[in-house]
Amino acid sequence: MSMFTLNNSYKAVVIGGSAGSFQGVVKILAQLPKGFPLPIIMALHRLKHVRHGFIEALSLKSVVPVVEPDDKEPIKKGGVYLAPANYHLSVELGNNFSLSTEEMMNNSRPAIDITLGSCAYVFKDKLIGILLSGANRDGAMGMKYIKDRGGLTIVQDPAECMIDTMPKAAMALTTIDHVLKVDQIVEFFKELDKHYR
Amino acid sequence: MQDIDIVDLKRISELIYQKYNYDFRNYAMSSFKRRVQRIIDLKKLTVDGLLKRLNDTPSFINEFLDELTVNVTEMFRDPSFWRVMREEIIPAILLNHKQFKIWHAGCSSGEEVLSMAILLKEMGILNSVQLYATDLDVNIMERAKMATYPIKNMELNEKNYIRFQGAGALSDYYKEENGMAVFNKDLLANVNFRKQDLVLGEPFNKFDLILCRNVMIYFNQTLQNEVLKKFHESLFKYGYLAIGSKESLIWCDYANRFIVVNNEEKIYKKIKD
Numbered sequence: 001m002s003m004f005t006l007n008n009s010y011k012a013v014v015i016g017g018s019a020g021s022f023q024g025v026v027k028i029l030a031q032l033p034k035g036f037p038l039p040i041i042m043a044l045h046r047l048k049h050v051r052h053g054f055i056e057a058l059s060l061k062s063v064v065p066v067v068e069p070d071d072k073e074p075i076k077k078g079g080v081y082l083a084p085a086n087y088h089l090s091v092e093l094g095n096n097f098s099l100s101t102e103e104m105m106n107n108s109r110p111a112i113d114i115t116l117g118s119c120a121y122v123f124k125d126k127l128i129g130i131l132l133s134g135a136n137r138d139g140a141m142g143m144k145y146i147k148d149r150g151g152l153t154i155v156q157d158p159a160e161c162m163i164d165t166m167p168k169a170a171m172a173l174t175t176i177d178h179v180l181k182v183d184q185i186v187e188f189f190k191e192l193d194k195h196y197r
Numbered sequence: 198m199q200d201i202d203i204v205d206l207k208r209i210s211e212l213i214y215q216k217y218n219y220d221f222r223n224y225a226m227s228s229f230k231r232r233v234q235r236i237i238d239l240k241k242l243t244v245d246g247l248l249k250r251l252n253d254t255p256s257f258i259n260e261f262l263d264e265l266t267v268n269v270t271e272m273f274r275d276p277s278f279w280r281v282m283r284e285e286i287i288p289a290i291l292l293n294h295k296q297f298k299i300w301h302a303g304c305s306s307g308e309e310v311l312s313m314a315i316l317l318k319e320m321g322i323l324n325s326v327q328l329y330a331t332d333l334d335v336n337i338m339e340r341a342k343m344a345t346y347p348i349k350n351m352e353l354n355e356k357n358y359i360r361f362q363g364a365g366a367l368s369d370y371y372k373e374e375n376g377m378a379v380f381n382k383d384l385l386a387n388v389n390f391r392k393q394d395l396v397l398g399e400p401f402n403k404f405d406l407i408l409c410r411n412v413m414i415y416f417n418q419t420l421q422n423e424v425l426k427k428f429h430e431s432l433f434k435y436g437y438l439a440i441g442s443k444e445s446l447i448w449c450d451y452a453n454r455f456i457v458v459n460n461e462e463k464i465y466k467k468i469k470d
């Protein structure tokens with residue numbers, strides 16, 4: 001029996017992470033089912049003034065190469081996207097990305113709350129939000145937007161997190177559907193994938 | 198929190214257009230929505246309260262525009278871009294013109310135009326170049342004219358300048374006064390500041406180089422396309438256009454009148470009228 005009740009109505013997955021999330025993201029991307037049909041949109045805290053290296057590091061083991069989208073780039077099915085350094089990443093109603101240099105939020109640019117919030121606005125209940133390890137509260141509001149609009153919420157199990165502030169903040173603010181270890185998140189993607197076959 | 202819906206955003210942009218002749222109707226939805234939300238939170242208003250304020254208090258519009266627009270900027274933002282300017286683009290222009298004109302479209306608080314002035318000064322050609330710096334937001338342009346920035350911003354600016362590998366130290370160009378970095382006003386002697394709306398304004402001059410970085414990201418694709426047309430018209434043939442490092446022209450109709458000169462730094466050249 002599966003521990004998840006899933007279906008094929010989801011249109012996107014959004015992932016937020018900060019300190020201690022890199023290994024988890026690498027593992028998830030490395031074990032992603034081949035041909036996984038949904039776009040995966042990631043906002044991870046990163047050095048503001050280092051433009052290069054991060055997607056290369058993430059892509060090394062990833063099944064799908066990770067892309068830092070340009071402004072207004074279309075969102076492709078199965079694409080894996082990362083918010084570029086020093087920009088906030090949002091999605092637009094016309095199914096494309098947009099970037100912004102707005103003020104930092106929660107001391108961050110990219111801010112996880114902005115990416116999660118705009119995904120929730122556009123994808124509503126067709127969105128899965130995942131929040132991983134991290135040392136601040138960025139992402140908690142975003143997870144609440146996702147839940148309030150009917151999306152599915154997952155956090156990395158605080159017991160497994162290098163720094164558990166971020167998932168705990170989200171758990172305190174809103175309903176989290178699943179608290180999972182990275183290996184279980186990998187299983188989740190495999191389960192979900194089956195519903196689209 | 199109550200989310201602002203699309204209908205509310207349309208009512209706001211429609212009112213501003215009808216009453217004040219600024220056109221935000223084709224701005225990118227996601228950032229426009231957050232900016233409106235921010236004003237509502239800041240002023241402790243509701244959507245209807247904001248509409249009423251805009252309708253009843255014409256003096257509110259400049260403040261509203263100042264809050265609505267995103268003015269975040271840095272000196273020597275993307276240092277590698279500025280190295281390409283110094284080592285490739287400006288020398289290429291100089292081959293054909295000893296005197297030329299540069300337009301900073303969306304100059305915000307002036308850090309970008311000041312960076313250009315320093316670059317040109319270090320090349321020894323500051324007096325041969327006419328700089329135009331324009332923005333929609335008149336409040337922020339007043340700050341640009343003062344060329345005075347909080348000292349706390351200078352750490353980042355210095356770091357960028359070092360990566361740009363400038364000729365001296367950034368501190369050669371400013372004095373510290375009361376917690377502010379006050380830049381040498383001579384740098385701005387050749388800068389014409391003017392209010393210019395990229396959406397409703399018409400081309401006002403011809404340029405050898407236009408910088409419009411991190412401005413069109415706030416527009417939707419329809420508007421990007423229209424504004425690119427105006428830039429095309431405002432450039433001499435073989436003039437250059439620089440956009441932000443994560444922007445792209447490829448989805449614009451006019452893209453085929455340009456060639457890519459530097460893909461990493463997003464520098465284009467007009468090759469067809």
Ligand SMILES: C[S@@+](CC[C@H](N)C(=O)[O-])C[C@H]1O[C@@H](n2cnc3c(N)ncnc32)[C@H](O)[C@@H]1O
Pocket residue numbers: 101266267268269270271274302303304305306309331332333334337393394395396409410411412415441
């Ligand atoms: C983020 S700043 C860019 C500053 C600088 N170019 C940089 O890259 O750091 C964007 C600027 O574009 C201006 N802007 C937005 N819409 C505009 C319009 N329709 N016409 C002219 N300027 C506009 C804003 O007022 C703001 O100062």
